[in-house]
Every structure is written in structure tokens, then in C-alpha cells.
Amino acid sequence: MVTDKVILLIEDNPDDEELTRLALTESKIGNRLNVARDGAEALSYLFGDPMLAPPPQLVLLDLKLPKVDGLEVLRRVRHDPRTALLPVVILTSSDEERDVVEGYRLGANSYVRKPVDFADFVEAVRQLGLYWLVVNYPPPETVR
Amino acid sequence: MDTTVLQAMPVSASSPPGSARPSPWVWLHRVSGYTAQATVDPADRLDFERQLQWLRLTFLCAPWLILFAFGHQVVASALLISVVILASYGWVWALQHYDQPKLLRYQLGLRLVDCLLVFIVLTNYHAFLHDAYYDAVYILFVVAAAATHGRRGAIVLGAASGVASLLGRLLLIRAGTMPFAQRHITDALFYTVFFTITGLAVAYLMERSAQVVERRDHQWRAALAERNQELERTAVQLRAANQELEAFAYSVSHDLRAPLRSIDGFSQVVLAKYGPQLDAGGQHYLERIRAGSQRMAQLIDDLLRLSRLTRTPLARQAVDLSALASEVIEELRQGHPERIVQVEIAAGLPTEADPRLLRVVLENLLGNAWKFTTAQPAPRIELTRHWGDDGEAVYVVRDNGAGFDMAYADKLFGAFQRLHSASEFEGNGIGLATAQRIIHRHGGRIWAQGAVGQGATFFFTLGIHSPTAFGDRRNG
Numbered sequence: 001m002v003t004d005k006v007i008l009l010i011e012d013n014p015d016d017e018e019l020t021r022l023a024l025t026e027s028k029i030g031n032r033l034n035v036a037r038d039g040a041e042a043l044s045y046l047f048g049d050p051m052l053a054p055p056p057q058l059v060l061l062d063l064k065l066p067k068v069d070g071l072e073v074l075r076r077v078r079h080d081p082r083t084a085l086l087p088v089v090i091l092t093s094s095d096e097e098r099d100v101v102e103g104y105r106l107g108a109n110s111y112v113r114k115p116v117d118f119a120d121f122v123e124a125v126r127q128l129g130l131y132w133l134v135v136n137y138p139p140p141e142t143v144r
Numbered sequence: 145m146d147t148t149v150l151q152a153m154p155v156s157a158s159s160p161p162g163s164a165r166p167s168p169w170v171w172l173h174r175v176s177g178y179t180a181q182a183t184v185d186p187a188d189r190l191d192f193e194r195q196l197q198w199l200r201l202t203f204l205c206a207p208w209l210i211l212f213a214f215g216h217q218v219v220a221s222a223l224l225i226s227v228v229i230l231a232s233y234g235w236v237w238a239l240q241h242y243d244q245p246k247l248l249r250y251q252l253g254l255r256l257v258d259c260l261l262v263f264i265v266l267t268n269y270h271a272f273l274h275d276a277y278y279d280a281v282y283i284l285f286v287v288a289a290a291a292t293h294g295r296r297g298a299i300v301l302g303a304a305s306g307v308a309s310l311l312g313r314l315l316l317i318r319a320g321t322m323p324f325a326q327r328h329i330t331d332a333l334f335y336t337v338f339f340t341i342t343g344l345a346v347a348y349l350m351e352r353s354a355q356v357v358e359r360r361d362h363q364w365r366a367a368l369a370e371r372n373q374e375l376e377r378t379a380v381q382l383r384a385a386n387q388e389l390e391a392f393a394y395s396v397s398h399d400l401r402a403p404l405r406s407i408d409g410f411s412q413v414v415l416a417k418y419g420p421q422l423d424a425g426g427q428h429y430l431e432r433i434r435a436g437s438q439r440m441a442q443l444i445d446d447l448l449r450l451s452r453l454t455r456t457p458l459a460r461q462a463v464d465l466s467a468l469a470s471e472v473i474e475e476l477r478q479g480h481p482e483r484i485v486q487v488e489i490a491a492g493l494p495t496e497a498d499p500r501l502l503r504v505v506l507e508n509l510l511g512n513a514w515k516f517t518t519a520q521p522a523p524r525i526e527l528t529r530h531w532g533d534d535g536e537a538v539y540v541v542r543d544n545g546a547g548f549d550m551a552y553a554d555k556l557f558g559a560f561q562r563l564h565s566a567s568e569f570e571g572n573g574i575g576l577a578t579a580q581r582i583i584h585r586h587g588g589r590i591w592a593q594g595a596v597g598q599g600a601t602f603f604f605t606l607g608i609h610s611p612t613a614f615g616d617r618r619n620g
Contacts, residue, residue, distance in 0.1 A: 013402055013406075015402070015403075015405070015406035015409070015410070016402060016405065016406070018409075018410075019405065019406065019409040019410070019413075022409070022413055063398075064398050092398075093398045093401040093402055093405075094394070094398050096394055114401070114405060115405075116401055116404045116405050116408055116437060116438060116440075116441035117408055117434075117438055117441075118405075118408045118409040118411075118412035118413070118434075119412065121405070121409065
């Protein structure tokens with residue numbers, strides 16, 4: 001069921017977290033949103049007890065995170081066979097070439113620059129949700 | 145945010161500082177051939193050698209001309225002078241055509257010739273007017289020989305001459321052509337010592353002058369090294385400054401945009417959820433908050449782009465300016481399909497520039513022309529090229545739009561400088577600053593002419609001078 005699938009948002013900024021939540025609501029995306037507020041929390045979620053932390057259908061990853069950096073999280077996620085195929089979308093303010101290159105090189109599925117304009121942000125989130133939760137065929141549950 | 149990295153180029157070693165008149169001893173050293181070896185430039189070396197040989201000829205030929213003429217030995221003198229001239233010019237010729245081993249042999253030959261000439265002079269006792277003149281001639285001769293053969297040559301010649309003179313006199317005394325034998329032997333011994341001492345003295349003077357020149361050379365090299373170190377230090381500082389700038393720009397792109405997003409987002413949420421509870425004024429103010437934050441985001445992006453331009457290296461290559469301009473115009477047309485603008489781009493404008501950066505310049509200039517002709521009923525944009533006075537290619541973008549007041553022409557390229565209010569034309573005033581930055585990085589110039597209501601013309605160069613560089617020919 002569509003609503004079973006969980007979206008993991010890894011974001012340290014509470015304002016951005018709130019806005020993402022509002023954007024998802026605005027786009028009528030009803031999936032549960034779990035939030036990890038820094039890199040260490042994100043890793044403990046992804047590699048922790050599946051009963052407490054259900055594996056997500058989609059991961060929205062910010063790059064500038066405290067404790068463990070976003071790219072490092074991505075590297076570890078791709079390294080572990082349990083999470084290697086997990087769809088990860090980098091959602092960040094930066095459009096620095098080195099971040100884009102490194103993000104793709106480490107195996108991100110997509111790179112999205114967060115727009116300042118809220119209307120654009122809502123539209124971007126809507127498109128992301130529609131694509132990754134509905135249109136895209138996810139990797140099988142057992143491999144994850 | 146305006147920093148350029150200096151290329152730390154060391155000062156070239158071609159001209160020593162300190163143009164004070166050198167002392168005569170330094171001059172003597174210079175013409176001795178020591179400096180000729182220190183000089184790197186082969187043309188300089190030849191020059192030295194030529195001066196050297198003129199000196200030699202003057203010192204050798206002049207006294208002999210007089211000596212032998214007075215002694216009525218015209219043929220002998222003519223012969224000897226010819227030999228000297230041939231030897232000297234031969235030496236200059238040999239320098240140009242012979243390699244080192246042959247040159248050494250030639251030099252040895254020259255020395256032998258000189259020794260022979262000395263011998264002849266010294267044994268030609270009866271041709272001399274009087275002893276004092278003879279001594280003067282001899283000293284001049286040793287100096288001239290030293291000029292060609294250096295310190296060792298001076299000593300050798302001195303000693304050899306002394307021995308030769310002694311032998312010569314002894315021979316003459318034996319042959320009985322010299323009366324007062326006792327006196328002549330004393331003379332001969334005296335002259336032997338005298339010639340040797342002269343040779344030594346000349347050698348010593350040359351040694352001293354060599355020291356002076358070496359010290360000066362050392363000072364000059366030390367100054368050069370210091371200057372290079374200074375430049376290196378500056379380069380290191382600038383590199384560090386550039387790195388700091390890059391880190392700053394990076395944090396700007398992350399940290400400044402996030403709060404802006406919050407401002408925009410939450411005011412939008414307030415409008416959406418609580419809009420009905422607000423009156424028109426409240427809603428309007430929220431809109432202005434949003435507009436402000438979006439404008440700031442645009443400014444940040446523009447500033448980031450401007451700062452990035454100074455950081456990326458320039459990749460100059462052959463670029464077709466006409467094709468690039470056509471692409472930019474096509475993008476403008478697609479972005480504003482409702483507008484009909486007549487565009488004339490001169491065909492086949494090859495140039496040499498970084499294609500990405502040149503595109504940014506064209507986007508700015510053509511974009512401006514497009515923007516400022518909005519109010520014109522028959523808008524027209526032109527891109528042409530004409531040749532400057534010194535064969536420099538000058539590219540021209542002309543439009544018949546709103547134009548500008550020439551009184552503010554110098555403000556045109558300042559960052560964030562605008563000559564029209566936002567209500568007339570949108571924009572944040574950074575486009576031309578960006579274009580100027582790029583043009584300057586290419587080594588070119590950019591300037592503008594215009595009149596209010598009569599359009600604007602922008603001129604720029606890319607530091608390209610030869611009209612024939614790309615197979616182009618000037619017309620007329």
C-alpha cells in the first residue's frame with residue numbers, strides 16, 4: 001500500500017523540516033515522514049532495528065549535517081548491502097560542482113537543489129513524491 | 145570579492161641594475177673577456193669580442209705604425225699590421241663559426257702569434273727612438289694582449305717578453321752589433337725584470353677589477369633572488385586569499401539560502417492558511433516579504449556566479465562568435481515568444497576566447513539589448529565587428545532601445561549599479577559587472593555609448609590584434 005511506505009528525511013534545519021512536511025501535505029502525499037536530524041541519527045535509523053525504524057521507500061538527504069556529513073552517510077549507505085539499493089535523493093541548497101559530482105559518484109539516484117521560492121519548493125517535492133513513490137519501481141523488499 | 149591572482153614572474157636576468165659609471169679597472173676587466181663569458185646572450189658576447197679586437201688593434205697597430213715608419217721599415221710594418229688585423233678579425237669570425245675545442249686551438253695560435261710579434265719588436269732594437277718610448281709601447285702591448293688572453297696571458301707575455309728580450313740582446317751582443325756590451329747586459333736584465341713585473345702588475349689590476357665586477361654581480365643576483373622571494377610570498381598570500389574566498393562563497397551558497405527559504409516558505413504558509421483572516425493590506429505585506437526573499441536569492445546566485453568567474457581558469461580556444469550569438473538570441477526568442485525583435489548578426493566572426501565565459505558576456509549584452517528594447521515598437525539588435533587603429537578586433541552590440549544618459553557612463557559597469565529603476569526594467573545591476581570581469585580576464589576592454597531614448601551601443605575587445613590571424617583580410 002502506498003501509505004505503508006515511509007519517507008526518511010535527513011535534515012538538520014528545523015525550518016526546512018517543517019517546510020518539507022508542509023510541502024508534502026500540500027502535494028497530498030500521505031506517506032509517513034520520519035526525520036533524522038543529523039548524520040549519526042540517520043545511520044542508526046537505517047542500520048537499526050527494522051521494527052523500531054521501518055526501512056524507508058525514499059531517502060531525502062541534506063548534505064550539510066552535523067556529526068556525520070551527508071556525503072559520508074551516502075557512502076556508508078551504498079557500502080552496506082542492506083541499504084545499497086535504497087533510492088536516495090540529495091536535497092540540498094548547494095549547487096557547487098564538487099558536491100554534485102561527488103554525490104553522483106557516491107551513488108545518489110538524484111540531486112535536487114532546494115529552491116528558495118516556496119511555490120517552487122512545493123512543486124519540486126510534489127514531483128519527487130510522485131516519481132519516487134508512485135511512478136518509480138522500487139528495488140525489492142528482501143534485498144533491502 | 146574582487147581578487148585576481150598575480151602570476152609571480154621573476155625579474156629577468158638580462159639587465160643588471162646600477163648604471164653608475166664603472167671605474168677604469170672594471171672597464172679593463174670587462175674587455176678582458178671575463179664578462180663576455182658571464183654574458184648569456186651570444187649577440188652580446190660577439191659585441192664584446194668586437195670591442196675587444198678594436199682595442200687590441202688600437203694598442204698594437206698605432207705604436208707600430210709610428211715605430212716602423214720612423215725606422216723606415218714600411219714593408220715590415222705593413223706586413224705585421226696585416227697579420228695582427230687578420231688575427232683579430234679571424235678571432236671574431238672563429239667565435240661565430242667554431243665550436244669550443246677549435247676555439248681553444250685558435251686562441252692558442254693567437255697567443256703564439258702575439259709572442260712572435262713581441263719577439264720581433266723587442267729584438268728590433270735599432271728601430272726604436274729611445275728607451276722610454278719603447279717601454280710605453282711595451283706596456284700598451286701587454287695591456288692589449290691581456291685584453292685578448294686574460295690574466296694568465298698578461299703574466300705569460302710579461303715573463304716571456306722579458307726572457308725574449310734578454311736572449312735577443314745577448315744574441316745581438318754576441319753578434320757584435322751592440323757596443324757597450326756591459327751596459328746592454330744590465331739593461332737586458334733590467335728589462336727582463338721590468339717586463340715580468342709589468343705583466344704581473346697588469347694581471348693584478350685585472351684581478352682586482354674582476355673582484356669588483358664579481359661583487360657587483362653577486363649583489364645584483366642577491367637583489368634578484370630577494371625580489372623573486374617577495375613575489376613568491378605575495379603569490380602564496382594571494383593563493384591563500386583565493387582559497388578563503390572559495391570557502392566563503394561555498395558557505396554563502398548553503399547558509400544564506402536556508403533562512404531565505406524559511407522566510408519565503410512560512411510567509412507563503414501564513415498566506416495560504418491565515419490569508420482569509422487577514423485584510424488586503426496584510427496579504428499584500430506578506431507578498432512583499434516573499435518578493436524580497438526571492439530577490440535576495442537571485443542576488444546571492446548572481447554574486448556566486450560573479451565570484452566563480454574569477455576562480456575558474458581561462459580556457460582560450462577558437463570560437464565562432466556569430467554562432468554563439470545566434471544561439472543566445474534563439475534562447476531569448478524561446479523565452480519570450482511574444483516579442484518580435486529584428487536581430488542582425490554579422491556572419492563568420494571567428495575569435496579566440498573561453499566559450500563558456502564568452503557566452504555569459506553575450507547573454508548579458510544581448511539580454512540587455514533585448515530587455516531595454518521592450519518599449520520600442522520596432523526593436524532592432526545588431527552584432528558587428530570593426531577594426532581598431534592597431535589592428536584590434538572591436539565587437540559592437542547596438543540596440544535602438546531605451547538607451548542611457550552618457551553622464552552616468554562610468555557607473556555602467558559597477559556592480560549593483562543601475563541607471564533605471566526596477567519598475568522600468570527588472571534586473572539587479574550585476575550583469576555588466578560580470579561582463580566586464582570576463583572581458584578584462586581575456587585582456588580586452590569594454591565601453592559603451594548611448595543617449596536617452598536613442599538606444600545603446602556596447603563595444604568590447606578580446607585582446608586580439610592581428611586581422612590576418614584567422615585567415616581574415618581587411619577590406620580596403
